[in-house]
Amino acid sequence: MTYSLRTSLLFLLMASLILGEGLLVSWNSALGILNFGLISAILALGVNLQWGFAGLFNVGVMGFVALGGLAVVLTSTQPIGEAWSAGGGRMILALVTGAATIVVAVIANNRLRGRARAAAIVAILIVGFVLYRFIFDPAAQAIEAVNPAATGYLGGLGLPVLMAWPIGGLLAAGAAWLVGKTALGLRSDYLAIATLGIAEIIIAVMKNEDWLARGVKNVSGLPRPMPYEIDLQKSESFVASAQSLGIDPVTASTLYVKLGYSLLFSAVLILILVAAQLALHSPWGRMMRAIRDNEVAAEAMGKHVTKRHLQIFVLGSAVCGIAGAMMTTLDGQLTPGSYQPLRYTFLIWVMVIVGGSGNNLGAVLGGFLIYFLYTKVEVWGPDLMQLVTSGMADDSSLKEHLIASAAHMRLLTMGVILLMVLRFSPRGLIPEK
Amino acid sequence: MIDFLNGLVALSNFVLIPAIAYGSQLALGALGVTLIYGILRFSNFAHGDTMAFGAMVTVLVTWWLQGMGVSLGPLPTALLALPVAIVATMALVLFTDRMVYKFYREQKAKPVILVIVSMGVMFIMNGLVRFIIGVNDQRFSDGERFIVSVREFKQMTGLREGLAIKTTQGITVIVAVVCVALLFWFLNRTRTGKSMRAYSDNEDLALLSGINPERVVMYTWMIVAALATIAGTLYGLDKSFKPFVYFMLLLPIFASAIVGGLGNPLGAIAGGYIIAFSEVTITYAWKKVLKYWLPESLEPDSLVQLLSTDYKFAVSFVILIVVLLFKPTGIFKGKSV
Numbered sequence: 001m002t003y004s005l006r007t008s009l010l011f012l013l014m015a016s017l018i019l020g021e022g023l024l025v026s027w028n029s030a031l032g033i034l035n036f037g038l039i040s041a042i043l044a045l046g047v048n049l050q051w052g053f054a055g056l057f058n059v060g061v062m063g064f065v066a067l068g069g070l071a072v073v074l075t076s077t078q079p080i081g082e083a084w085s086a087g088g089g090r091m092i093l094a095l096v097t098g099a100a101t102i103v104v105a106v107i108a109n110n111r112l113r114g115r116a117r118a119a120a121i122v123a124i125l126i127v128g129f130v131l132y133r134f135i136f137d138p139a140a141q142a143i144e145a146v147n148p149a150a151t152g153y154l155g156g157l158g159l160p161v162l163m164a165w166p167i168g169g170l171l172a173a174g175a176a177w178l179v180g181k182t183a184l185g186l187r188s189d190y191l192a193i194a195t196l197g198i199a200e201i202i203i204a205v206m207k208n209e210d211w212l213a214r215g216v217k218n219v220s221g222l223p224r225p226m227p228y229e230i231d232l233q234k235s236e237s238f239v240a241s242a243q244s245l246g247i248d249p250v251t252a253s254t255l256y257v258k259l260g261y262s263l264l265f266s267a268v269l270i271l272i273l274v275a276a277q278l279a280l281h282s283p284w285g286r287m288m289r290a291i292r293d294n295e296v297a298a299e300a301m302g303k304h305v306t307k308r309h310l311q312i313f314v315l316g317s318a319v320c321g322i323a324g325a326m327m328t329t330l331d332g333q334l335t336p337g338s339y340q341p342l343r344y345t346f347l348i349w350v351m352v353i354v355g356g357s358g359n360n361l362g363a364v365l366g367g368f369l370i371y372f373l374y375t376k377v378e379v380w381g382p383d384l385m386q387l388v389t390s391g392m393a394d395d396s397s398l399k400e401h402l403i404a405s406a407a408h409m410r411l412l413t414m415g416v417i418l419l420m421v422l423r424f425s426p427r428g429l430i431p432e433k
Numbered sequence: 434m435i436d437f438l439n440g441l442v443a444l445s446n447f448v449l450i451p452a453i454a455y456g457s458q459l460a461l462g463a464l465g466v467t468l469i470y471g472i473l474r475f476s477n478f479a480h481g482d483t484m485a486f487g488a489m490v491t492v493l494v495t496w497w498l499q500g501m502g503v504s505l506g507p508l509p510t511a512l513l514a515l516p517v518a519i520v521a522t523m524a525l526v527l528f529t530d531r532m533v534y535k536f537y538r539e540q541k542a543k544p545v546i547l548v549i550v551s552m553g554v555m556f557i558m559n560g561l562v563r564f565i566i567g568v569n570d571q572r573f574s575d576g577e578r579f580i581v582s583v584r585e586f587k588q589m590t591g592l593r594e595g596l597a598i599k600t601t602q603g604i605t606v607i608v609a610v611v612c613v614a615l616l617f618w619f620l621n622r623t624r625t626g627k628s629m630r631a632y633s634d635n636e637d638l639a640l641l642s643g644i645n646p647e648r649v650v651m652y653t654w655m656i657v658a659a660l661a662t663i664a665g666t667l668y669g670l671d672k673s674f675k676p677f678v679y680f681m682l683l684l685p686i687f688a689s690a691i692v693g694g695l696g697n698p699l700g701a702i703a704g705g706y707i708i709a710f711s712e713v714t715i716t717y718a719w720k721k722v723l724k725y726w727l728p729e730s731l732e733p734d735s736l737v738q739l740l741s742t743d744y745k746f747a748v749s750f751v752i753l754i755v756v757l758l759f760k761p762t763g764i765f766k767g768k769s770v
Contacts, residue, residue, distance in 0.1 A: 057545055129739075137735075186757055188545045189476040193687045194757070197750035200684060208743045341680070342559065346552055353549065408563035415556025419533060422550055 007361055007430050014368050021372075028251070031258035033372055038265035039327050041367030044351040045269075045276055045360060046319030051349075052358035052432070053285065054312045055292035057188045060179070060195030062344035063202035064317045067175055068168030068324025069334050070206060073213045075164035076223045077156035080146065083211075087142035088154055091211065094136035101128025143211040153214045161223045165268070165325045172321020173314045175202070180310040199345060206336040213334055220333035226260040229253040261330055268326065269364070272319060276360045288312060289358075342411065347374060350418045356428025365430055370414070377413045381406035435592070440725030442586075442594040447721065452713040453706075454602040454671055457609035460705030461664035462682060463689035464616065464698055465657040471633040471696035472653040473534070475547035480661060480686065482558035485679035486525060487662025488669040489566050490518035492573045499575065507577035507600070511670055518666065522658040529554055530654050538650070555680075562676045571674040574601060594725075601670040612663055613702060616656065620698065625652055633696065681746075685712070688749035692756045694763025703764060708749050716742040 018037070022030030043061065050056040101124060108120045144152045175198075183194035207216050232238045232253035242252035279285050291298040291305055299305050328334050347370065355366020385406035392399040421428065462484060469477045477483075494514035504510050533554060537547055579585075580603045583595030620626040625648075632639040632649045640646060665679060672678070689708045693700025719737035727733070740747065756763060 055545075057548070182754055182758065186761070189548055190691070190757055190761075192476065192548065193684070193691065194750075194754065197684050197688075197746060197753065200681070200746045201744070201750055204743050204746055208741060342556070346556065349549070349552060350556075405564045405567060408560055408568075410560070411556050412560030412564065415553045415558075415560060418553035418556065419550065422546075422553065423533075423536060426546075 003430075003433065007365075010365055010429055011361075014365060014372075017372055018368075021376075028254055028258070031255065031262060033375055035258060035261050035265060035330060036327075036375075037368040037371045038262065038269050039323050039330070040348070040351060040371040041364040042265075042269055042272055042323040042326070043320055043348045044355060044363040044367035045272055046316045046323065047348050047352045048316075048355075048357060048360060048363035049276065049279075049312055049319060050316035051352060052360075052363065053280065053288045053292065054309060055188070056184070056309060056313055056316075057192045058195045058313065058316070059192045059341075059345050059349070060197075060199035060202075061320055061348050062339050062341050063195075063199030064172040064176065064320035065324030065327065065344050066199075066202055066206055066336065066339050067172045068165075068321035068326070069328035070213055071168035071171045071321065071325050072161065072164040072222055072328040073219045073334050074156045074171075075159050075167050076161040077219065078158045080151050080153065080155035083143045083146040083151065083154050086146050087139035087211070090135055090139035091143065091154070094132055094139055097128065097135060098132045101125065101132065104128070140209070140211045151214075152217070153211050153219075160225075161329055162225050162264075164329065165322050168325030169318040169322040172324070173318035176314045176317030177310070180313040184309045184313060185306045196341070196345075199341065203336060203339050206339075213336075216337050218333055218335045218337075222329065222332050222334065224329060224332055225264060226257045229257055232256060265326060268322065272322075273360055273364060280360060347414065350414050352428075353418060354421045354428060356430040356432060358432030359428070359430050362428050362430035362432075366428070369429075370417070373417070374410055374414065377410040378407050381409040385409075436725040439592055439594045440722045442590075442592055442596050443725065444722050446594065446596045448713050448717050450596075450598060450602055452710045454599075454605045455713065456706035456709030457605050458664050458668045458671065458705075459682075459685055459689045459709050460702040461609055461612060461660050461667070462686040463693065463701035463705045464613075465660040465664070466686055466690040467693070467696055467698055467701040468653055468657050468660075470690070471698075472629060472649060473538070473547070475544045475551065476687065476695075478548060478551045478683065479555040479558055480657075481679045481681075481683040482555050482562065483522065483526060483658065483661040484665030484668070484682070485562045485676050486558055486665075487518050487522040487658070488665035488674055488679070489562050489676070490521045491515055491662065491666045492566065492571050492669065492674050494518060495573045505576060509574050509576045509600070509604070509670055511573055511666055512604070515663065515666055519659045519662045522662045523655045525558075526654045526658045527651065530650065559676070559680065566676070568676055571669075573674060574670045576600060599671070601667070605667045605671055608663060608667060612660065616660075616698065619656075625649075629653060684746055685709075685749045688753040692752055692763055694765040697763065697765045700763050700765035707764075708752060711752055712745045712748045715739045715748050716745050 018030050018034055021033060043065065046064075047058065047061060050058050105121050105124045105128070108124055109117065112120055143154060146152060179195065179198050183191050183198075186194065206213060209215060210217065213219055229250075230253075233249050238253070238256075239249045242249045245252070247255070287298070287303060288308065290301075291303060291308055295305050348367075351366035351370040352363050353366070354370055355364070356362025382403055385403045389396075389399040389402055462480065465483075466477060466480050469475065469480070491511050491514045494517045495509075495511045498504075498510050498513055503513065505513060533550060534547065537550060577600050580598040580600055581596060583597045586596045587593075618626075620630055628639065628644040629649050629652060631642070632644055632646065636646075639649075668679075668682070685708050689704035690701050691704070692707055693702070693704030717738065720733055720735070723737055724732055
């Protein structure tokens with residue numbers, strides 16, 4: 001079977017899985033899977049840039065996804081004037097102080113030598129930290145005191161929500177630059193642990209800094225690019241056209257909104273996919289793969305390995321940030337407590353490995369397929385368990401337990417899929433050419 | 434003088450004792466990670482979930498024992514259940530090694546591939562634990578709660594500050610010391626232990642001198658399973674058993690192992706205590722201690738807490754980064770493959 005035939009067949013299979021969901025279950029659920037599948041595909045493309053192109057082992061995907069989500073709040077919500085006047089200026093001053101401390105410490109690290117260096121860095125950090133907390137604490141308190149039940153944060157810029165997607169990418173890229181500057185150039189598994197830590201810290205910041213985005217109190221009712229279903233149901237022209245198509249207006253309105261998101265997301269996916277394909281086949285992409293396959297040789301050819309790594313790490317993380325912003329837009333709320341590494345980091349890795357690392361189409365397919373399975377196993381698990389336990393007595397506590405915990409089978413299934421693919425088809429469903 | 438003592442007691446109660454217990458738990462976890470790294474040469478991401486599995490078996494056996502009416506008096510029944518759990522965890526990791534890791538070892542796969550494989554194992558173990566016991570908090574500690582309680586201590590000494598030592602904290606430290614002593618005796622004195630160290634130092638030379646690598650790997654997994662189960666159970670006894678928490682422990686455990694020097698058992702122990710003490714001291718509100726130690730005029734009005742407890746990950750992370758940047762092989766020279 002040729003490469004292109006195999007690829008088309010696999011994508012056809014994926015499409016028929018989603019169509020089958022639509023025909024057999026409901027179009028609502030099929031579109032839901034399609035939308036999250038599109039986001040997953042973009043995430044997988046981002047990780048594939050880092051791992052597939054350059055061999056960088058980033059297990060902090062969750063952090064960049066969360067930053068994308070944060071960007072939606074910071075961009076699209078209305079600024080809270082009262083909070084800004086209460087402590088906005090002081091907060092900015094505090095953040096500038098914090099950043100300046102780190103910059104000065106880095107300069108000291110580069111300029112000074114020996115004991116003076118250590119002493120200077122420690123002194124700068126201590127003074128900077130005390131100063132920072134001195135300005136920061138009252139500012140945060142003042143902001144959080146403003147109407148804490150409804151707001152209690154600074155709010156955003158009040159820009160259109162679609163602007164949040166590129167801004168989410170930029171925010172993630174900025175964080176990735178900082179991480180990359182310090183952690184790249186370490187051995188692969190050290191980088192993994194460093195990124196794992198960064199992701200946890202980003203989530204901790206988002207959970208605890210209430211002045212920023214309300215922390216675990218969540219920000220809900222974010223502006224959205226599509227109209228609300230309720231408004232559509234009220235619009236006479238919409239109801240009329242739904243009825244002329246023979247669909248119930250309530251169903252029609254949800255389908256209309258979801259379909260709108262699908263189109264938006266598809267546009268982003270296609271844009272990023274085309275860019276990634278062009279990059280892969282450009283001299284730059286060849287250089288990246290050369291570095292991945294043999295760093296020493298690439299360095300001998302005059303390639304600046306660390307710089308290139310930093311570049312692609314930032315690019316890949318930016319893509320993850322965009323996907324994160326899209327996901328929060330789709331949800332309509334930012335809930336920092338819901339970011340879990342198994343779901344937002346390791347599942348993305350399963351997508352890339354199963355799809356085929358180093359191949360963009362593979363990553364996209366992996367994104368769709370694994371997300372589909374991840375959602376469906378949760379549904380199939382209990383059904384299957386019903387079947388398995390049908391021979392047991394109805395009041396057996398074991399039966400009850402088995403059925404109740406069957407929903408947890410999906411993590412197990414993901415692990416088995418990952419191990420099977422690694423063992424029997426280590427290059428994935430659509431291998432790198 | 435009495436103020437100084439009061440401050441000292443408060444310091445022990447809130448910082449020293451919890452940090453020693455937590456450090457012992459981290460050290461046991463980090464020893465497992467470091468042994469895998471030294472012998473099998475990869476970072477095992479499934480270690481946290483191995484700990485969760487071991488602790489889960491302990492919880493289940495403890496419940497069964499409690500149901501039978503067995504108890505250890507003042508000591509938690511979990512200690513009786515521990516050997517069973519160790520054997521079960523050994524069986525699980527040896528089975529995993531045979532089914533999963535062995536294939537890649539024979540292929541001489543790159544370490545990073547093994548790390549990805551361990552991610553798959555992590556998913557499976559995590560799913561298994563959730564499947565068997567669910568995601569909720571489980572309490573399984575019983576017996577006497579305190580060795581020294583706050584009230585007793587106050588009556589005994591007449592100080593204003595109380596000192597409490599939980600039974601679980603005492604047990605943690607004792608068990609950890611015994612484990613570490615046994616481990617070092619095993620590594621330094623027995624033939625198998627020596628062959629493990631030889632294999633870790635130089636694989637080719639070890640093979641040349643007739644050491645059977647599969648045997649070394651098998652013993653390593655068994656020791657790691659025992660350490661992981663003990664660490665997981667002690668952590669569960671001290672706090673409470675919650676499957677997800679063990680995954681979160683992965684970061685401080687890796688940080689401990691790396692700070693000490695990956696592949697170096699002594700370093701793992703030192704690293705565990707360094708991480709634990711930094712986490713606790715930096716996230717502790719020092720006001721309570723300082724109010725005794727500083728003259729009244731200097732008494733602080735804020736809590737003097739450097740970072741909120743939610744940022745304890747940031748502490749292990751910063752230490753990790755600083756060590757990696759300035760001394761990549763760790764404090765005690767580890768491997769840097």
